[in-house]
Amino acid sequence: MRRLNILIWHIHGAYLTAITQAEHNWYLPVKPGAPEGYCGRGQDSSMPDYVREVPAEAIRNLDLDLVICQTPRNYQADRFEILSPEQRQLPTIYLEHNTPEPHPTDSKHPAADDPGVMLVHVTNYNRLMWDNGQTPTRVVKHSVAIDSTIRYTGQRQEGLVVVNELRRRGRMAGFDLFEQFRQHVPLTVAGMKSAEIGGIGEIHYTRLHQTVAQYRFLFSPMRYSSLPLAVIEAMTIGMPIVVVATTELPTVIQNGVHGFVSADPTELLAGMQFLLDNPTEARRMGDNARELAMRDFGLPRFVDDWNSVFSEALSSAPEVVSADAVAY
Structure with missing residues (x-):
């Protein structure tokens, strides 16, 4: 045109x-x-x-x-x-x-x-x-328009949440789930004001995904949100995803294929632990997630x-x- x-x-x-x-x-x-x-x-x-x-x-x-x-x-x-x-x-x-x-x-x-x-x-x-x-x-x-050369490594045996002002946004953004889950598995958060809750702070968008790629999986704790761009970005670099089964996400992520999706916190925790214990399987799911991102969200x-x-x-x-x- x-x-x-x-x-x-x-x-x-x-x-x-x-x-x-x-x-x-x-x-x-x-x-x-x-x-x-x-x-x-x-x-x-x-x-x-x-x-x-x-x-x-x-x-x-x-x-x-x-x-x-x-x-x-x-x-x-x-x-x-x-x-x-x-x-x-x-x-x-x-x-x-x-x-x-x-x-x-x-x-x-x-x-x-x-x-x-x-x-x-x-x-x-x-x-x-x-x-x-x-x-x-x-x-x-x-x-998403991110650096196409960045690829998932997953060398950090820890999960990552990428949400701005997670505490202020409360239950809708899943702050309570984040607090609950990090008592059981290594889990941190990046984004605006994340350092205030023990996270790694805000990282400029042009440098963010190089950092994200090092973590074993991305967790989206959102209860009620549009399809988070952080999920699409993580899939694009080949990262496995763990998400709450609400809004559009159950139509995107398949259990055991791209990561884990569930409305049951116990199942989500089990999925996180599986990815932490099985880096080869995490990479396989991440590869599938990248293929999905290229096909549906390119x-x-x-x-x-x-x-x-x-x-x-x-x-x-x-x-x-x-x-x-x-x-x-």
Whole structure:
């Protein structure tokens, strides 16, 4: 397809790095002090050079084709603040990263019943559970853009959790499970504020996976979350996975094939101990996990899916009417 001019806010750095592998002209609004969504490329970014920062007040001067919102604030406030009246009529996509809140089945999506928006979910589970109303919805499964040379070694006989602010996020993120399990097996955590709970601290995204690769397995304790990117990243480097059997994960991980998945803590602990005691089997499952990641969560498929969504959004959008042409 032709190269598009796309506005997107910086909400999730790892996802932004992946979606911008689609070769378009991406524009990130920036503001002094870098408030939420306005930090631009971020520190030591690995995003391509065609991802450009633009002062928020200059966005209205861009010749845009598409706008991508990712939060209620983007959708309800930011776009009205920084876009011109003509730009607000452009094809708009709401990229929803999260499972429904506050209620798992009865939460109405902020963009529900908006015919001018295409709502894109990152898992089929999320699309099923959100009340999307009459808004057109699509699913684009995850991918990750990480160093393709990194491979699992598993030499550390210890499991790893990769979650930001695990303690603050509490039971939803599985903090209690992490605390319970590390009493029985060697288990640590990486991510923002993880050092406060005895973990290894925050590691910049460009260096994270080299560290992750050394641990025997990745454990995702999330009870209620979209498919965690940390799981896709670990599978991509060839690492076995242990996960709680909730949301989309039971459709991804198979017991004894890619690692272990269960809603029973006893079974999860047994799976962890098996991987710690059997490094050869851990490597076999990790190899299977990498094969799955390449097949179902690879970047070429991800980019193709997004380009299809962009094409559909452009083809179904009404013609933009200039404010100068409107009669009052």
